[in-house]
Structure formats: structure tokens, C-alpha cells
Amino acid sequence: MEQQIDPKQLAPIVEDLCRLAQVLYDRSQDWPALNRNSRRILASVEMLKINLGRDSD
Amino acid sequence: MNYDVPFWNPYLETLPREKLDELRLKKFRRIFRWAYERSKFHRNLYQQAGIQPDDIRSLEDVAKVPKVEKSMMRDIQRKDPFPYGDALCVPLDEVTEFRQTSGTTGQPVYQADTWQDWEWWSECWATLLWAQGYRPSDRVFLPFGYNIFVAFWAGHYACEKIGCETVPGGVLDTKARILKMQEIKATAMMCTPTYVLGMADTATNKLGLNPASDLGIRRITCAGEPGALIPATKKRMEQAWGAKVFDHVGATEIGAWGFECADQPGALHVNEAMFLAQIEDMETGEPITGPGKPGKLVITALDRIAQPCIRFDSKDIVEFSDDKCSCGRTYRLMPGGVIGRADDITKVKGVLLAPSAIEDVVRSIPGLGDEYEVVVEKRGDVDHILLKVELSEGAEIPQKEMEARLSTELRVRTNLGYEIQIHSYGTLPRFEVKARRFKDLRKHGVS
Structure with missing residues (x-):
């Protein structure tokens, strides 16, 4: 099945994820588990941005 | 962080x-x-x-x-x-x-x-x-x-x-x-x-x-x-x-x-x-x-x-x-x-024996290498424990002296007697992941 997905409509959702993960990361300097797991989420969010062709905008 | x-x-x-x-x-x-x-x-x-x-x-x-x-x-x-x-x-x-x-x-x-x-x-x-x-x-x-x-x-x-x-x-x-x-x-x-x-x-x-x-x-x-x-x-x-x-x-x-x-x-x-x-x-x-x-x-x-x-x-x-x-x-x-x-702790001659106790004794004695092997078997109606150990590289210790020391320390620690074989360095099997050093050739398990 072919779906029509507009990457531009999904991009703000990814930006929200990125912003929330960044808040967790910034606030967890003394909590290694939160800090390192949010850092990994940020890396995965970067993959979402690549998936959406962010750099081709 | x-x-x-x-x-x-x-x-x-x-x-x-x-x-x-x-x-x-x-x-x-x-x-x-x-x-x-x-x-x-x-x-x-x-x-x-x-x-x-x-x-x-x-x-x-x-x-x-x-x-x-x-x-x-x-x-x-x-x-x-x-x-x-x-x-x-x-x-x-x-x-x-x-x-x-x-x-x-x-x-x-x-x-x-x-x-x-x-x-x-x-x-x-x-x-x-x-x-x-x-x-x-x-x-x-x-x-x-x-x-x-x-x-x-x-x-x-x-x-x-x-x-x-x-x-x-x-x-x-x-x-x-x-x-x-x-x-x-x-x-x-x-x-x-x-x-x-x-x-x-x-x-x-x-x-x-x-x-x-x-x-x-x-x-x-x-x-x-x-x-x-x-x-x-x-x-x-x-x-x-x-x-x-x-x-x-x-x-x-x-x-x-x-x-x-x-x-x-x-x-x-x-x-x-x-x-x-x-x-x-x-x-x-x-x-x-x-x-x-x-x-x-x-x-x-x-x-x-x-x-x-x-x-x-x-x-x-x-x-x-x-x-x-x-x-x-x-x-x-x-x-x-x-x-x-529970698989390994077993009764030998009516005494509970844990292999870790033997390891602790063997590795506390200078001149002995790291490898050892324990074999428990029946000889007639009697439990028998054979302990094989290795001398460390270059060790020159009289065999009788080492046997006597091991035997005494094992008796104190485990309350059991052992047949002891002392081998030269490098002769016992080496392991990389899980070593199998304890062999109970009798019926297995906690009795």
C-alpha cells in the first residue's frame, strides 16, 4: 500500500521529541542513567531527522 | 555530565x-x-x-x-x-x-x-x-x-x-x-x-x-x-x-x-x-x-x-x-x-563439599599454578576425591612438601581427605569461557 506522507508535516513532531530529549539531557548532569539514555534518544532523533530528509530541505 | x-x-x-x-x-x-x-x-x-x-x-x-x-x-x-x-x-x-x-x-x-x-x-x-x-x-x-x-x-x-x-x-x-x-x-x-x-x-x-x-x-x-x-x-x-x-x-x-x-x-x-x-x-x-x-x-x-x-x-x-x-x-x-x-555442592563421605572452597585453598598457595581439577568417584563403597594441581612456571618445590601442605589445608578447610596429583606447568586443560574443573562421577546432585 502506498501512503502519501508529507515529511514537512512530521518534521515538527520530530523537533518536539528533540526538544524534550534535550531538556532531559540538560537537566540530568548528576543522574548518569537519565543523562546517557537521553543522549541516546537524541542520537535516535537525529536519525529521524535524517529519515525525513531534513538536510534536503 | x-x-x-x-x-x-x-x-x-x-x-x-x-x-x-x-x-x-x-x-x-x-x-x-x-x-x-x-x-x-x-x-x-x-x-x-x-x-x-x-x-x-x-x-x-x-x-x-x-x-x-x-x-x-x-x-x-x-x-x-x-x-x-x-x-x-x-x-x-x-x-x-x-x-x-x-x-x-x-x-x-x-x-x-x-x-x-x-x-x-x-x-x-x-x-x-x-x-x-x-x-x-x-x-x-x-x-x-x-x-x-x-x-x-x-x-x-x-x-x-x-x-x-x-x-x-x-x-x-x-x-x-x-x-x-x-x-x-x-x-x-x-x-x-x-x-x-x-x-x-x-x-x-x-x-x-x-x-x-x-x-x-x-x-x-x-x-x-x-x-x-x-x-x-x-x-x-x-x-x-x-x-x-x-x-x-x-x-x-x-x-x-x-x-x-x-x-x-x-x-x-x-x-x-x-x-x-x-x-x-x-x-x-x-x-x-x-x-x-x-x-x-x-x-x-x-x-x-x-x-x-x-x-x-x-x-x-x-x-x-x-x-x-x-x-x-x-x-x-x-x-x-x-x-x-546446588548442582555442584554435594555430599562426599557425608560432608557437604563446595568446589569454591578447594579453589580458595589451591590458589592461596604460592608455587601452585591457577589450574586444577577435582574428580569425585566411588571406589568400592567409598567416596574418593582426586585433586589434580599444577606447579606454576619455574616453581621448584619438593612434591612431598607441596602434597603435605595441600592435604593439611584442605583437611582444615573442607574436613575431607584427598588424593593429590601434582603436575608440571602447562599440563592441565585451559579454558576461555566457563571452566569445568569439578567432575562428580557418582550419581549427581545434592543428597
């Missing part, structure tokens, strides 16, 4: 006991219901015992839940869905990781994990590695033949999660691994105690290196066998490498449930936010909650979902302590770690 924080998870690792109990009960109820609703095996087991999820109202109620033994898992895995059987609680499409037990005690058991489970594995390992001093500034070498044995895979992923530089020492031979560790200036490594000693032996006697001064390893995490909490073995490893050596304990079916912290209290912390550890009397099966009485560990992994581990009969012999650790964790301690295995 602040590297000086001593806890991977400062919140969970310092929870007051009553809060830990609340958390463990809540998690047990959740995983029990999860398995009951999704797995035919678990549902049948619990229905036969007349117990349902709503019946679990306290941690005491958990003891009513039937145990699962490894032999049951082997039987399950002859059923669908292939290859895991009906203990599986997720669709096969969600399984991302296949591992299997080492097969030390029989037919290997297959273990399914989802990606969530795999994150959980690395979280458990990250907890223990951080507790042992691993930080993002470490360069960790894994001298391990990456395959279906789970332990060091999880260690590898945990190192990545922590932010360590992670070096897979996969298919290299022992010499090449040592030289690579030297070349890249590795600061830490993880392997079995047997291999820690074997690598030191190879470095010293085949490469002319002194691991303590020529290699920069500062900490070593052991898994797969006891040893890092057997005092004489720990001392040998720490002296050979000039490093701190830490124990960790886990199993493929369970997860990484216990660890020694950087304060080295001679005990393991149970990771109680992730596991519910219960001890049962080996003969009566009655719960043991107080300190100082050894029994069999029955354990639940509270967050593992694909192939849940609920009240698993680990066969590990452990005991609780009520001592508080100087590290500040509230997680309960088990002195001496895994003291033995």
Missing part, C-alpha cells in the same frame, strides 16, 4: 527499603499478569497451582507462585512457536535478539529478547559497571569470542550506553588480544576469572610482559564463573594485573542481577530495582529472609517481557546479609556472592 556521581541511578540505588518493597511488589504484579495473559505455559502453570494475578497482594504472596526450572524451559522449547515455545509473550516479529545458555548443565536453552529487553540488559549492566568505576573516559577491551553466549554482549552494549570507548576483541587469539590491549592502552576489560588468569599467564610466560606494569588495565569485571569473590583467586588476579577485580553475577535466562561495587565489600549487591531475589531452604523449600543462612536463589526479572523470568530456580547458593554497604546503596548484600551451585 558529572563523573563523580557514584550511582548510575541515584534515585533507584538509594531508595529506602519500604519504597523498594513497594516498587518490587508493583513490578512483580505487572510481570506476573503480563505472563499470565500472554503465555500458555505460564497460564497453565499458575492455573494448576490455583493462583491468579489478583492473588498477589504482598511480597509474601509471591512465594505461592510456582517456580520455573531450567528443565521446564527445555521441554517448552519443543513446542511452538519455534524455537522458543509457549513461554514467549510477544509475537515472533518483535524478537530482535537470540541468545542461548552455555549448556554447562545440559541441553542449551534458547532465550528471546525484544529490543526493549535488550535496552534493559544494557541498563542492568550499566548499573554494575558504573558502580565499579567505569566512566566515559574508559577504553574497555572485551576479549570475548562474540557468539551466542550473552554476558559480554550485554557488557559491550552497556559500555556504549555509559559512553565508554568499546573495543571488541572477538576472533583474536590470546596473544593478539594482549598486544592489542597494550597497543591501544585499554583501561578496563571484562572476562571470566579463568581467562583473566590465563591471559596473565600468556602475557608473562609467552610474551615476556608484566601485565601489572606493561599494560594499563585499572579495572576488570568478571562474569560467567565464581572466582572474583573467592579471596585467593581475586588476590591472584589483582596482583597479576595491578587492577581492581570485580564480580558480577547473572544468567542468560535471568539477566545481570548482582554486582560488587567499587568499595569491594566482599559481597554482591542485588539489583533490587530490577530483580526480586528470594532464598529458599535447600531441603524444606521454606523462604529464608534473614541473614546468614544459605539457601537456593529463586529470582524474578521484573522488567523482562519477551520470555519472562518469574520465580526461576537458579540453583545458585547464596545468603543475605543485613549489613549496610559503605557505598551508600540500599540494595541488599549477599556475602561471598554465589557460594556454590
Whole structure:
């Protein structure tokens, strides 16, 4: 099945994820588990941005 | 990030006991219901015992839940869905990781994990590695033949999660691994105690290196066998490498449930936010909650979902302590770690014998090498123990003198007599992963 997905409509959702993960990361300097797991989420969010062709905008 | 924080998870690792109990009960109820609703095996087991999820109202109620033994898992895995059987609680499409037990005690058991489970594995390992001093500034070498044995895979992923530089020492031979560790200036490594000693032996006697001064390893995490909490073995490893050596304990079916912290209290912390550890009397099966009485560990992994581990009969012999650790964790301690295995602790001439006691004696005697082998058999109607040991490289000790010393120290420690064979250096078998040094040729098991 072919779906029509507009990457531009999904991009703000990814930006929200990125912003929330960044808040967790910034606030967890003394909590290694939160800090390192949010850092990994940020890396995965970067993959979402690549998936959406962010750099081709 | 602040590297000086001593806890991977400062919140969970310092929870007051009553809060830990609340958390463990809540998690047990959740995983029990999860398995009951999704797995035919678990549902049948619990229905036969007349117990349902709503019946679990306290941690005491958990003891009513039937145990699962490894032999049951082997039987399950002859059923669908292939290859895991009906203990599986997720669709096969969600399984991302296949591992299997080492097969030390029989037919290997297959273990399914989802990606969530795999994150959980690395979280458990990250907890223990951080507790042992691993930080993002470490360069960790894994001298391990990456395959279906789970332990060091999880260690590898945990190192990545922590932010360590992670070096897979996969298919290299022992010499090449040592030289690579030297070349890249590795600061830490993880392997079995047997291999820690074997690598030191190879470095010293085949490469002319002194691991303590020529290699920069500062900490070593052991898994797969006891040893890092057997005092004489720990001392040998720490002296050979000039490093701190830490124990960790886990199993493929369970997860990484216990660890020694950087304060080295001679005990393991149970990771109680992730596991519910219960001890049962080996003969009566009655719960043991107080300190100082050894029994069999029955354990639940509270967050593992694909192939849940609920009240698993680990066969590990452990005991609780009520001592508080100087590290500040509230997680309960088990002195001496895994003291033995119900499979291995056996009566010889009416006396309970734990192979770890023999190891502690052998490795406390200067001039003896690291390898040994114990064979118990019947000669006529009488139990007989043969202990084979090796002299260390270049040792020149009169055989009679060594036999007499070993015999005396073993008699004091284990209350048993031994036939002792002393072999020259390099003649007993070497092991890389799990050593098999104890052979009971009589009918096996605890009698």
C-alpha cells in the first residue's frame, strides 16, 4: 500500500521529541542513567531527522 | 555530565527499603499478569497451582507462585512457536535478539529478547559497571569470542550506553588480544576469572610482559564463573594485573542481577530495582529472609517481557546479609556472592563439599599454578576425591612438601581427605569461557 506522507508535516513532531530529549539531557548532569539514555534518544532523533530528509530541505 | 556521581541511578540505588518493597511488589504484579495473559505455559502453570494475578497482594504472596526450572524451559522449547515455545509473550516479529545458555548443565536453552529487553540488559549492566568505576573516559577491551553466549554482549552494549570507548576483541587469539590491549592502552576489560588468569599467564610466560606494569588495565569485571569473590583467586588476579577485580553475577535466562561495587565489600549487591531475589531452604523449600543462612536463589526479572523470568530456580547458593554497604546503596548484600551451585555442592563421605572452597585453598598457595581439577568417584563403597594441581612456571618445590601442605589445608578447610596429583606447568586443560574443573562421577546432585 502506498501512503502519501508529507515529511514537512512530521518534521515538527520530530523537533518536539528533540526538544524534550534535550531538556532531559540538560537537566540530568548528576543522574548518569537519565543523562546517557537521553543522549541516546537524541542520537535516535537525529536519525529521524535524517529519515525525513531534513538536510534536503 | 558529572563523573563523580557514584550511582548510575541515584534515585533507584538509594531508595529506602519500604519504597523498594513497594516498587518490587508493583513490578512483580505487572510481570506476573503480563505472563499470565500472554503465555500458555505460564497460564497453565499458575492455573494448576490455583493462583491468579489478583492473588498477589504482598511480597509474601509471591512465594505461592510456582517456580520455573531450567528443565521446564527445555521441554517448552519443543513446542511452538519455534524455537522458543509457549513461554514467549510477544509475537515472533518483535524478537530482535537470540541468545542461548552455555549448556554447562545440559541441553542449551534458547532465550528471546525484544529490543526493549535488550535496552534493559544494557541498563542492568550499566548499573554494575558504573558502580565499579567505569566512566566515559574508559577504553574497555572485551576479549570475548562474540557468539551466542550473552554476558559480554550485554557488557559491550552497556559500555556504549555509559559512553565508554568499546573495543571488541572477538576472533583474536590470546596473544593478539594482549598486544592489542597494550597497543591501544585499554583501561578496563571484562572476562571470566579463568581467562583473566590465563591471559596473565600468556602475557608473562609467552610474551615476556608484566601485565601489572606493561599494560594499563585499572579495572576488570568478571562474569560467567565464581572466582572474583573467592579471596585467593581475586588476590591472584589483582596482583597479576595491578587492577581492581570485580564480580558480577547473572544468567542468560535471568539477566545481570548482582554486582560488587567499587568499595569491594566482599559481597554482591542485588539489583533490587530490577530483580526480586528470594532464598529458599535447600531441603524444606521454606523462604529464608534473614541473614546468614544459605539457601537456593529463586529470582524474578521484573522488567523482562519477551520470555519472562518469574520465580526461576537458579540453583545458585547464596545468603543475605543485613549489613549496610559503605557505598551508600540500599540494595541488599549477599556475602561471598554465589557460594556454590546446588548442582555442584554435594555430599562426599557425608560432608557437604563446595568446589569454591578447594579453589580458595589451591590458589592461596604460592608455587601452585591457577589450574586444577577435582574428580569425585566411588571406589568400592567409598567416596574418593582426586585433586589434580599444577606447579606454576619455574616453581621448584619438593612434591612431598607441596602434597603435605595441600592435604593439611584442605583437611582444615573442607574436613575431607584427598588424593593429590601434582603436575608440571602447562599440563592441565585451559579454558576461555566457563571452566569445568569439578567432575562428580557418582550419581549427581545434592543428597
